[in-house]
Amino acid sequence: MMEPQNKIPQATAKRLPLYYRFLNNLHFQGKMRVSSKELSEAVKVDSATIRRDFSYFGALGRKGYGYNVDYLLEFFRKTLNQDKATDVALIGVGNLGTAFLHYNFTKNNNTRIVKAFDSNPDLVGKQIGEVTVKPIDELASDLTDIEAAILTVPGSVAQTITDSLVKVGIKGILNFTPARITVPADVRVHHIDLSVELQSLVYFMEHYPINKK
Incomplete structure (x- = not known):
């Protein structure tokens, strides 16, 4: 898993909990894969912005496949320190x-x-x-x-x-x-x-x- 090379923009940081919440819902629904278009429609953020946000953290998805829900969920859980109360x-x-x-x-x-x-x-x-x-x-x-x-x-x-x-x-x-x-x-x-x-x-x-x- 690649770590961001520099500090991510504040606008991106503010959207991370939004992504995490939606991915968590998908996980409970048993969905295994999600596209940037589906993410875009759910969180009301355009696909290009989502792809740019994710790019700060390296290769999180594959073209033509989309994103693995469990992988993204685990990644953002650690990024947002969800293990720490x-x-x-x-x-x-x-x-x-x-x-x-x-x-x-x-x-x-x-x-x-x-x-x-x-x-x-x-x-x-x-x-x-x-x-x-x-x-x-x-x-x-x-x-x-x-x-x-x-x-x-x-x-x-x-x-x-x-x-x-x-x-x-x-x-x-x-x-x-x-x-x-x-x-x-x-x-x-x-x-x-x-x-x-x-x-x-x-x-x-x-x-x-x-x-x-």
């Missing part, structure tokens, strides 16, 4: 945070929310899903063994909470607040603004309609 902290147990706790991630991949924090006394001590909500002031003493966090607090306190997370060693933050938080260079933040995504969806629906054949 990652514990995540949830900061903010409002409607969105509660939904995350009920869903949790262990059902689908190798990440799971193991701790949750909130400032609302009505929520502190309450068990949601499999996690008991802790008071926000315990962040500093109770996050020493976790490196990733989901931020679902009000935007007005997002930066303050982020500063506290950075101090205790959090290295990755999935930010669902509208605030654009500032972090040191060694901390990665992925911003997910649901209102912006919805506005983008409506814009594309109106200006780029899909022509079904």
Whole structure:
């Protein structure tokens, strides 16, 4: 198995979990082979992009044959470190945070929310899903063994909470607040603004309609 010679583009890296999820579904369906066209139709990424993404990792398929599902699944499982479980902290147990706790991630991949924090006394001590909500002031003493966090607090306190997370060693933050938080260079933040995504969806629906054949 060939390893990529250089760091792969970030756009490609973001698509890898998408490929992995679809391949996992194919595996459970008992499918042995898949073409780039089938992959393209399933994950809504054009075939040329898929072939280019895969090319960063060497020869993963054969022309005229397509891709071996089990081989690709095993390859991406190792590439995405699916053998390594990652514990995540949830900061903010409002409607969105509660939904995350009920869903949790262990059902689908190798990440799971193991701790949750909130400032609302009505929520502190309450068990949601499999996690008991802790008071926000315990962040500093109770996050020493976790490196990733989901931020679902009000935007007005997002930066303050982020500063506290950075101090205790959090290295990755999935930010669902509208605030654009500032972090040191060694901390990665992925911003997910649901209102912006919805506005983008409506814009594309109106200006780029899909022509079904």
